[in-house]
Amino acid sequence: MASQTELNINTKPAHQQFGPPKSPAREFFEQALITVIMALFLMTFIAQAVAVPTGSMQNTINIGDHLFVNKFIFGKPTPVLGRLLPTRAIRRGDIIVFKLPDDPKINYVKRVIGLPGDTVQVKGQRVFVNGGELPEERALVEPPDPQKPKMSVIKVEPKPQGAWYRVYYDAGRYSGGDDFEVNTRAIYGVTEPVKVPDGKYFVMGDSRDNSEDSRYWGFVPRENIFARALYVHLSFDPRANGLLGKLASIRWRRIGTAVK
Numbered sequence: 641m642a643s644q645t646e647l648n649i650n651t652k653p654a655h656q657q658f659g660p661p662k663s664p665a666r667e668f669f670e671q672a673l674i675t676v677i678m679a680l681f682l683m684t685f686i687a688q689a690v691a692v693p694t695g696s697m698q699n700t701i702n703i704g705d706h707l708f709v710n711k712f713i714f715g716k717p718t719p720v721l722g723r724l725l726p727t728r729a730i731r732r733g734d735i736i737v738f739k740l741p742d743d744p745k746i747n748y749v750k751r752v753i754g755l756p757g758d759t760v761q762v763k764g765q766r767v768f769v770n771g772g773e774l775p776e777e778r779a780l781v782e783p784p785d786p787q788k789p790k791m792s793v794i795k796v797e798p799k800p801q802g803a804w805y806r807v808y809y810d811a812g813r814y815s816g817g818d819d820f821e822v823n824t825r826a827i828y829g830v831t832e833p834v835k836v837p838d839g840k841y842f843v844m845g846d847s848r849d850n851s852e853d854s855r856y857w858g859f860v861p862r863e864n865i866f867a868r869a870l871y872v873h874l875s876f877d878p879r880a881n882g883l884l885g886k887l888a889s890i891r892w893r894r895i896g897t898a899v900k
Contacts, residue, residue, distance in 0.1 A: 690737055690747055690867070693878065696845035696852065697749055699781075699790045699808060700735070701899060704891070706874040707749070709737050709867035730755070730841065730865065732769070733805060735899055737867040738843075738860050749869060750853055750860075751805070754829075754842030761833040762826075762855060765809050765848070768833075775802035780811040784850055789877065789891060791847070805900065810849040826855040841865070869899040 690707045740746040754760040767774040777799045781791040794811050828834050836842050840859035845851025875894035880886045
């Protein structure tokens with residue numbers, strides 16, 4: 641015969657609810673509130689979605705790609721979050737998201753070439769940092785076509801030792817050496833070396849003949865940099881009209897592509 645204690649244990653409800661039962665509307669409201677708070681926390685401190693409207697980073701990032709970016713990795717450590725969310729210094733080669741110095745309302749995505757204190761010079765299709773050539777894998781492409789989501793690669797040059805990312809040059813303008821057509825608007829680090837000031841960075845787009853970058857408007861202040869690009873979470877043809885058109889133009893193969 642089971643003891644009275646065993647009977648009491650077996651007859652206890654599996655879950656005791658304190659207070660009056662919640663209505664479905666109240667439960668829905670509480671769940672929605674928690675979701676909104678978590679989303680705001682995520683977008684404020686951890687991550688954010690960024691759209692890419694131009695081709696300055698093709699073929700690394702294509703027009704119409706929507707990026708998921710890491711907002712805390714370059715942030716300043718805080719007493720609480722600093723222990724939970726690791727941060728690090730900005731490195732050469734990082735693809736960063738920043739506010740354009742001349743217009744903070746615009747977000748730009750470029751690759752870091754020069755760090756504070758570096759000397760940078762762009763000679764034709766070669767980039768020199770502190771007197772040594774920066775190892776980059778160069779690809780020759782057809783001129784950008786607005787009808788295509790990415791540029792067509794004609795030839796890829798031998799990969800230099802130490803190169804881990806690829807940059808793209810217009811085959812029709814490529815000389816292979818230091819000879820190049822000087823753009824009168826490119827005034828930083830082109831005709832002569834330029835030193836990157838303390839607290840600032842020299843950045844360039846991967847589509848070198850189709851990028852407005854530090855060669856044109858100068859350096860990026862550290863305080864303008866707020867994220868590092870991680871991967872493509874959505875991509876579709878920006879020319880598509882309406883919801884159905886955008887759904888039909890989704891580039892499924894781009895989704896999940898790491899940005900590096």
